[in-house]
Amino acid sequence: MAQRLLQHRAEDGARSVILADGDQAWFLNGVASTRELAQRAIAAGHSLAAAAEAAGKGAAVDIAAELAAGRLLAPIDHEDPAHLWMTGTGLTHLGSAEGRNKMHAAAAAGEKLTDSMRMFLEGVEGGKPEAGQTGQQPEWFYKGDGSQLVGPGDDLLSPAFAQDGGEEPELAGVYIVGLDGTPFRLGLALANEFSDHVTERHNYLWLAHSKLRVAALGAELLIGEVPEDIRGTSRILRDGEVLWEKPFLSGEANMSHSIGNLEQHHFKYGLFRRAGDVHVHFFGTATLSFSDEVRTNPGDEFEISAAPFTLPLRNRLAIAAAETVSVKVL
Structure with a gap:
């Protein structure tokens, strides 16, 4: 078990x-x-x-x-939140066969592909290298430090300036760096890599802004061997009723990159091998309510569940108070 x-x-x-x-x-x-x-x-x-x-x-x-x-x-934390990194990789899951076929057909016809589609195709071709080889590097982004980590049942607090607050149901790898700088994977957790998809869609160069948000982890840290095929359900409830529901897939059988390749391209940077630091790295998803034209409201509850995890991850959307920030000259 x-x-x-x-x-x-x-x-x-x-x-x-x-x-x-x-x-x-x-x-x-x-x-x-x-x-x-x-x-x-x-x-x-x-x-x-x-x-x-x-x-x-x-x-x-x-x-x-x-x-x-x-x-x-949350199944991991650090007494000094500055020593917990939250990062992630995107365009890592295969998504629908129809979407992949459309992209391949466009490439075959010589049509100009977007940078996102090019990166996706490069991951499909080179994201699962043979043992001992280096595969294609993925898209990478920074989420925040440990102060942005939300546990099960806690609110997902969206900034007042955000244009959207949407769920991303996925898996996150949890790591600690040993005293000699060796990264150790502790296990995997269910995750909601909460993002601002309206901002991201406006201009892909705003991806970094869209990702600087809180993110939630489910209560359970799955240890030992990583399942090849993980199938779950992502739901949004509004006033106790299901607003949107869809299955999602994860695990390497459903990914264009191997987990080992994603890990190698994260920890190749010496900055991320500082002894004692904890890392939470989100592996990505192909299932978003935003893609189905769903727009969330404060009070909506996100629910993510998947075996072999036995507990669901539930979090409500909340909006932070507006702040006025000014920089003073010393």
């Missing part, structure tokens, strides 16, 4: 880590955070699963009940 790690905060603020295996779950003895457990595993030369086993199982816990009570956090 798929093993998952969850971070828990009790009513008195005490933190702990939960190990879930199938439909059973237990508190781990003497572990306050996923990052702490990862550091133990690296120091001992063990896997994360082995480090969890070594900690020992405490009391059994109902993770669905703890989620409903608001006691589950």
